Amino acid sequence: MPVITLTIDEALVSARVGQTVLEACRDEGISIPTLCHLDGISARGGCRLCLVEVAGSNRLLPACTTLAAEGMQVSTRSDRIDRYRRMILELSFAERNHQCAVCVSNQNCELQALAAELGMEQVRYDYLDPDLSMDLSHERFGIDHNRCVLCLRCVRVCDEVEGAHTWDVKARGIESQVITDLNQPWGESLSCTSCGKCVDACPTGALFTRGATVAEMHKDAGFLRRILDGREKRQWRR
Amino acid sequence: MQESSPNKSRPRLATVWLGGCSGCHMSFLDLDEAIIDLLQEVDLVYGPLVDTKEYPEQVDICLVEGAVTNLDNLKLIRQIRRSTRLVLSFGDCALTGNVTSMRNRIPVEDLLTAVYHEASSPIGAEAVEAVPALLPRVLPVHQVVRVDAVLPGCPPDVDRIAATLSALLDGQTVKLEPRMRTFG
Ligand code: SF4
Ligand code: SF4
Ligand code: SF4
Ligand code: FES
Numbered sequence: 117m118p119v120i121t122l123t124i125d126e127a128l129v130s131a132r133v134g135q136t137v138l139e140a141c142r143d144e145g146i147s148i149p150t151l152c153h154l155d156g157i158s159a160r161g162g163c164r165l166c167l168v169e170v171a172g173s174n175r176l177l178p179a180c181t182t183l184a185a186e187g188m189q190v191s192t193r194s195d196r197i198d199r200y201r202r203m204i205l206e207l208s209f210a211e212r213n214h215q216c217a218v219c220v221s222n223q224n225c226e227l228q229a230l231a232a233e234l235g236m237e238q239v240r241y242d243y244l245d246p247d248l249s250m251d252l253s254h255e256r257f258g259i260d261h262n263r264c265v266l267c268l269r270c271v272r273v274c275d276e277v278e279g280a281h282t283w284d285v286k287a288r289g290i291e292s293q294v295i296t297d298l299n300q301p302w303g304e305s306l307s308c309t310s311c312g313k314c315v316d317a318c319p320t321g322a323l324f325t326r327g328a329t330v331a332e333m334h335k336d337a338g339f340l341r342r343i344l345d346g347r348e349k350r351q352w353r354r
Numbered sequence: 355m356q357e358s359s360p361n362k363s364r365p366r367l368a369t370v371w372l373g374g375c376s377g378c379h380m381s382f383l384d385l386d387e388a389i390i391d392l393l394q395e396v397d398l399v400y401g402p403l404v405d406t407k408e409y410p411e412q413v414d415i416c417l418v419e420g421a422v423t424n425l426d427n428l429k430l431i432r433q434i435r436r437s438t439r440l441v442l443s444f445g446d447c448a449l450t451g452n453v454t455s456m457r458n459r460i461p462v463e464d465l466l467t468a469v470y471h472e473a474s475s476p477i478g479a480e481a482v483e484a485v486p487a488l489l490p491r492v493l494p495v496h497q498v499v500r501v502d503a504v505l506p507g508c509p510p511d512v513d514r515i516a517a518t519l520s521a522l523l524d525g526q527t528v529k530l531e532p533r534m535r536t537f538g
Contacts, residue, residue, distance in 0.1 A: 215456060217446055217537070232532045237535075238494065
């Protein structure tokens with residue numbers, strides 16, 4: 117397997133050709149915060165929390181969609197990176213309605229944990245307080261758009277792993293919303309198999325099991341690795 | 355900003371309850387016997403637990419529970435800022451608006467109609483005359499006045515309160531570890 121050598125945080129490391137900067141870092145035990153990334157589905161580069169500095173580029177680059185290259189010099193931590201990551205988190209909290217105290221995912225939420233971990237103290241932007249809805253038409257699951265961060269993990273896992281492609285996105289920019297089928301109530305979806313993959317893949321309290329109340333929604337994104345290993349490594353073959 | 359007078363022996367502590375549910379104050383009381391030690395170190399000069407009507411001058415530390423929701427809150431928080439050395443957002447409502455801010459997506463007029471005008475006794479339309487005028491939007495404290503430190507949580511648990519107060523009383527900047535910084 118062709119191997120390349122690059123520098124990450126001033127240490128020389130080797131990576132395989134085709135690996136992303138994120139994968140190369142994780143192989144080295146260097147942690148990079150991510151939100152839209154989920155091991156096992158395609159990379160999206162949407163949330164921008166995994167931004168790193170690459171020598172020769174003025175822009176910060178997302179580690180999850182940037183391929184590692186021979187001789188590349190990467191810094192994963194700097195004041196500038198920290199500042200932008202906090203800014204991104206603040207914008208996420210300002211954009212929709214996140215009242216953690218009354219959220220199903222309270223204390224089990226990737227967004228909440230990232231804010232604490234990365235030292236986001238308060239949101240310097242005006243909260244937009246959009247008037248957003250919930251859809252409780254599915255007999256087992258619900259979606260609360262107030263908590264959605266548009267990471268599109270649900271869209272990708274439903275399409276790429278379950279093969280149903282129930283989820284998609286309507287509108288653009290700040291108006292974007294995830295939808296089921298052609299913007300029909302989830303409960304009327306003909307494509308949804310009720311497998312629950314999207315619920316477990318969702319990093320926030322946006323997708324939940326019906327009946328879960330405050331702080332009761334525990335998710336397990338690790339399910340994906342288990343399914344994919346079962347398929348790819350044929351662990352399920354008799 | 356007002357400096358505390360040099361010859362004063364004990365820091366003057368105030369606690370204030372704006373638009374919140376008093377849960378943060380309950381958590382404060384939950385310090386249990388540690389409150390006795392605390393009160394030996396500070397003078398509690400104002401708050402729901404103290405019978406003082408006017409916010410005093412020269413307060414060293416003020417814990418502000420709740421968001422700024424009405425004209426009374428607005429007046430008080432400005433007064434607090436003028437008279438206090440260290441203002442602390444105490445709990446999620448002060449810090450983010452939290453549950454208190456869930457009304458922000460509803461126009462104030464519609465809100466008053468639903469809650470008061472169309473409600474049956476004992477909270478009928480006459481109550482609107484008695485309550486302070488609501489601001490169009492609930493605001494976290496730092497969007498109204500400068501805030502010196504934050505203490506997240508709904509309510510912040512006792513460990514967080516103790517760690518924050520002891521840092522402030524030692525004259526240090528508050529630096530809580532990540533598990534003590536979560537909202538909710
Ligand atoms: S989704 Fe996460 S960040 Fe948003 S309210 Fe729920 S717990 Fe808080
Ligand atoms: S439950 Fe399964 S099929 Fe239905 S939307 Fe979610 S991932 Fe897709
Ligand atoms: S519903 Fe959940 S998984 Fe889907 S985009 Fe929103 S936050 Fe991401
Ligand atoms: S994890 Fe890389 S952009 Fe979201």
